[in-house]
Amino acid sequence: MIKMENNVKVVDFILKNDECIGCAICADVCLEDAIEVNEVDFYPLWDKKKCVGCRECEEQCPTEAIKVFVMKL
Ligand code: SF4
Numbered sequence: 001m002i003k004m005e006n007n008v009k010v011v012d013f014i015l016k017n018d019e020c021i022g023c024a025i026c027a028d029v030c031l032e033d034a035i036e037v038n039e040v041d042f043y044p045l046w047d048k049k050k051c052v053g054c055r056e057c058e059e060q061c062p063t064e065a066i067k068v069f070v071m072k073l
């Protein structure tokens with residue numbers, strides 16, 4: 001598990017749609033409920049306001065489809 005760092009600003013969340021298999025692991029591991037899986041196409045939807053930049057979703061995604069960009073303040 002990647003530890004949360006202090007004073008981190010979440011910048012962006014990039015999803016590589018062609019690599020996502022719609023497994024919803026990212027949504028399951030997000031403790032902030034910042035990811036919901038779209039019921040239409042099964043792609044994850046990210047809520048920047050809830051995201052704390054822990055990058056657990058990125059680490060647990062089996063296909064490396066997620067990249068979370070954070071900036072140290
Ligand atoms: S964990 Fe990865 S492959 Fe699974 S739904 Fe999330 S982004 Fe897609």
Ligand code: SF4
Nearest residue numbers: 030051052054055057
């Ligand atoms: S970086 Fe952490 S808080 Fe943000 S969406 Fe991923 S698991 Fe959730």
